[in-house]
Amino acid sequence: xxxxxxxxxxxxxxxxxxxxxxxxxxxxxxxxxxxxxxxxxxxxxxxxxxxxxxxxxxxxxxxxxxxxxxxxxxxxxxxxxxxxxxxxxxxxxxxxxxxxxxxxxxxxxxxxxxxxxxxxxxxxxxxxxxxxxxxxxxxxxxxxxxxxxxxxxxxxxxxxxxxxxxxxxxxxxxxxxxxxxxxxxxxxxxxxxxxxxxxxxxxxxxxxxxxxxxxxxxxxxxxxxxxxxxxxxxxxxxxxxxxxxxxxxxxxxxxxxxxxxxxx
Numbered sequence: 001x002x003x004x005x006x007x008x009x010x011x012x013x014x015x016x017x018x019x020x021x022x023x024x025x026x027x028x029x030x031x032x033x034x035x036x037x038x039x040x041x042x043x044x045x046x047x048x049x050x051x052x053x054x055x056x057x058x059x060x061x062x063x064x065x066x067x068x069x070x071x072x073x074x075x076x077x078x079x080x081x082x083x084x085x086x087x088x089x090x091x092x093x094x095x096x097x098x099x100x101x102x103x104x105x106x107x108x109x110x111x112x113x114x115x116x117x118x119x120x121x122x123x124x125x126x127x128x129x130x131x132x133x134x135x136x137x138x139x140x141x142x143x144x145x146x147x148x149x150x151x152x153x154x155x156x157x158x159x160x161x162x163x164x165x166x167x168x169x170x171x172x173x174x175x176x177x178x179x180x181x182x183x184x185x186x187x188x189x190x191x192x193x194x195x196x197x198x199x200x201x202x203x204x205x206x207x208x209x210x211x212x213x214x215x216x217x218x219x220x221x222x223x224x225x226x227x228x229x230x231x232x233x234x235x236x237x238x239x240x241x242x243x244x245x246x247x248x249x250x251x252x253x254x255x256x257x258x259x260x261x262x263x264x
Contacts, residue, residue: 002030003244007067009086010034010077012064012123015042017192018142018195019090020049025236026243027055034077036062037181064091064119073217074126083134086243087127091119109155116159117166122169135178138243139170142235143263162256171252181203182242183236187258188220189200191232216218224261226229 009026013019014035027033027050032243035057043059050057062073078084093115096108101256124139131137146161164183170217171181195213221229238255241247256264 002028002238003240003246004028004086005030006033006051006083008077008081008083009025009088009243010036010074010084010089010127011063011090012036012119013090013092014059015039015046016090016092017232018189019088020046020089021232021236022088022239022242023057023233024050025233025240026086026088027053027057029240031055031243032081033036033080034060036073037091038063040207042168047070064089064123065115067122067163070122074123074130078130084127084130084137086138087112087123087140088124088239088243091115093159095117095159096154097156098152099154100152101154105155111154112159113162116163120163120166124166126176126183128170131179132174132177137179139167139174139179139181140243141167142186142239144187145185145258156192168252175251180248182247182250183254185223185243185254185256185258185264186230187230187233187261188217188229189216190234190242191227194219220261223261224258228259230257230259 004026009031011019011023011033014038023033023035023046031048033049037043038061040059044149047057047059060073062069064070074084078188094113120141129140141163143160143163146157156174167181174181185198193216195215214216234257238257242250242255256262
């Protein structure tokens with residue numbers, strides 16, 4: 001039996017590298033997948049790959065910072081599918097990195113924190129209302145941890161810490177109503193690192209500045225215990241397990257898939 005057979009899963013940011021990998025894993029394990037995001041073309045590309053493999057996927061353009069749009073989409077999925085059993089938030093938060101905090105404008109520091117808190121809250125609340133009504137469900141997201149000794153990451157570390165804190169609060173409130181809240185903590189994923197010069201230039205003076213993509217990946221790999229970095233496929237596989245009944249005793253906690261970059 002597949003891990004998520006007969007489950008309905010919403011993936012926010014489903015057109016991105018991480019969201020797409022998780023959506024494919026959910027579909028492969030039997031879930032009917034609803035992809036939500038701001039760019040229809042990337043969502044449709046992932047959906048086409050899922051349907052070509054014989055699974056079911058639908059797409060919708062949803063801005064996760066728009067409260068009304070998030071609520072309307074969740075209600076439509078619940079009405080159409082009959083339930084929302086799993087949600088996964090893989091939304092990019094507009095991080096600004098590469099500048100020391102002393103030189104960073106506050107708006108650039110605050111942007112990923114504010115975006116993360118808003119989209120994490122709005123998406124979790126929207127699906128939680130339907131999960132509570134049915135007495136079951138799993139809310140998932142992803143962070144990179146909050147203890148990295150890496151300079152010039154801007155507000156990213158604070159955003160990750162805030163996401164994890166919010167998840168713990170959701171878990172505390174939703175647990176008695178049958179809803180689990182868990183998250184993945186991952187290190188750098190090579191397949192998700194851009195290979196364009198412009199994107200790498202955004203790293204400014206931080207780790208990676210003046211380095212090639214291969215050098216950046218090698219540097220992150222050297223910080224692991226397993227001498228390798230996680231893959232997108234591994235992220236998807238772990239997310240599918242956490243979303244399944246085989247992880248039914250897990251809530252208010254994380255799965256560390258950093259290959260030993262972070263200790264817990």
